[in-house]
Amino acid sequence: MIYERVALIGLGLIAGSMGLRMKRDGLVGEVVGTARSAETRDVAVALGLCDRVTEDAAAAVAGADLVVLCVPVGAMEDVAAEIGPHLAPGTTVTDVGSVKRAVIEAVAPHLPAGVHFVPAHPLAGTEHSGPRSGFPELFERRWCLMTPGAETDPDAVSRLSDLWTAMGSRVDRMDPDHHDLVLAVTSHAPHLIAYTMVGVADDLGRVTDSEVIEYSAAGFRDFTRIAASDPVMWRDVFLTNKDATLEILGRFTEELFALQRAIRTGDGAMLHDYFTRTRAIRRGIIEAGQDIDAPDFGRSTGR
Ligand SMILES: NC(=O)c1ccc[n+]([C@@H]2O[C@H](COP(=O)([O-])OP(=O)(O)OC[C@H]3O[C@@H](n4cnc5c(N)ncnc54)[C@H](O)[C@@H]3O)[C@@H](O)[C@H]2O)c1
Numbered sequence: 631m632i633y634e635r636v637a638l639i640g641l642g643l644i645a646g647s648m649g650l651r652m653k654r655d656g657l658v659g660e661v662v663g664t665a666r667s668a669e670t671r672d673v674a675v676a677l678g679l680c681d682r683v684t685e686d687a688a689a690a691v692a693g694a695d696l697v698v699l700c701v702p703v704g705a706m707e708d709v710a711a712e713i714g715p716h717l718a719p720g721t722t723v724t725d726v727g728s729v730k731r732a733v734i735e736a737v738a739p740h741l742p743a744g745v746h747f748v749p750a751h752p753l754a755g756t757e758h759s760g761p762r763s764g765f766p767e768l769f770e771r772r773w774c775l776m777t778p779g780a781e782t783d784p785d786a787v788s789r790l791s792d793l794w795t796a797m798g799s800r801v802d803r804m805d806p807d808h809h810d811l812v813l814a815v816t817s818h819a820p821h822l823i824a825y826t827m828v829g830v831a832d833d834l835g836r837v838t839d840s841e842v843i844e845y846s847a848a849g850f851r852d853f854t855r856i857a858a859s860d861p862v863m864w865r866d867v868f869l870t871n872k873d874a875t876l877e878i879l880g881r882f883t884e885e886l887f888a889l890q891r892a893i894r895t896g897d898g899a900m901l902h903d904y905f906t907r908t909r910a911i912r913r914g915i916i917e918a919g920q921d922i923d924a925p926d927f928g929r930s931t932g933r
């Protein structure tokens with residue numbers, strides 16, 4: 631048993647998946663959940679993702695040796711302020727937020743001395759949200775990036791790492807600013823581009839009433855899946871990872887203009903070279919065993 635009592639604050643996709651996994655595999659003694667709405671609390675108990683629920687977060691953290699903040703990034707500070715006075719020394723507090731620097735700045739000032747803060751981010755999710763969307767295999771073979779400060783108790787870090795490993799993740803450590811830049815490239819900007827592309831199609835007035843849906847090619851369908859992601863979560867991601875996202879979008883725009891020019895001037899060689907380079911990146915991901923959606927990670931098919 632890795633922890634005696636885990637408190638999950640905010641019972642959505644990530645907390646639900648953690649709770650189901652911890653319960654299924656007996657990784658912790660007790661899971662206590664807290665959510666603002668009575669309906670969410672009832673669903674959480676009915677689904678068995680926690681042993682019991684409390685109405686307020688302060689009650690949930692009492693006696694917990696691990697507290698996991700699973701709310702949108704913009705809500706982390708309010709939750710930390712609420713639970714801070716009720717945390718006992720020796721407790722580990724972690725989060726699962728998609729942005730790390732802003733969460734550290736929002737949460738750390740509210741934690742009393744003796745509490746270990748180990749920020750983390752599982753690189754796993756879906757476009758669905760809420761407790762019903764959780765499933766215990768969500769973190770299987772996915773990275774979990776931890777961004778603790780240099781002064782953080784190493785035992786607290788390795789115990790949390792053990793929990794993520796037991797939930798199926800591969801764990802790595804990163805500097806928080808570096809995390810935010812990497813995720814701006816791999817997750818945040820791509821989401822914004824998907825949102826934009828679906829918005830463009832919608833502006834053409836055909837998304838809902840027929841052709842775009844009826845004749846939707848795989849590329850656009852993938853965009854619509856991503857663009858169906860939770861509006862609150864993604865609003866908060868962009869507001870709190872502003873600098874890195876703007877930096878990447880600036881570079882994206884430059885590349886887009888270069889491709890636009892190649893199309894206008896009929897520069898087929900430029901387009902061919904560009905697409906050859908990007909294809910190699912996809913193959914690199916597969917060879918590194920990162921394409922977890924491919925049945926055999928693509929190794930035999932060479933996809
Ligand atoms: N969905 C993903 O793909 C994904 C992946 C990795 C990390 N994350 C991060 O995990 C966190 C949770 O995301 P999720 O997908 O589980 O979201 P979710 O919408 O499924 O769940 C979030 C829960 O937090 C609750 N909540 C919101 N504000 C609150 C507040 N002020 N106080 C208490 N509860 C509050 C909501 O009611 C909801 O039940 C976010 O910080 C997100 O950035 C999400």
Ligand SMILES: O=C(O)C(=O)C[C@]1(C(=O)O)C=C[C@@H](O)C=C1
Binds near residue numbers: 728752753754757
């Ligand atoms: O698969 C998806 O639906 C996701 O968008 C998951 C995804 C991602 O970009 O990979 C989204 C946000 C997270 O912080 C981590 C994972």
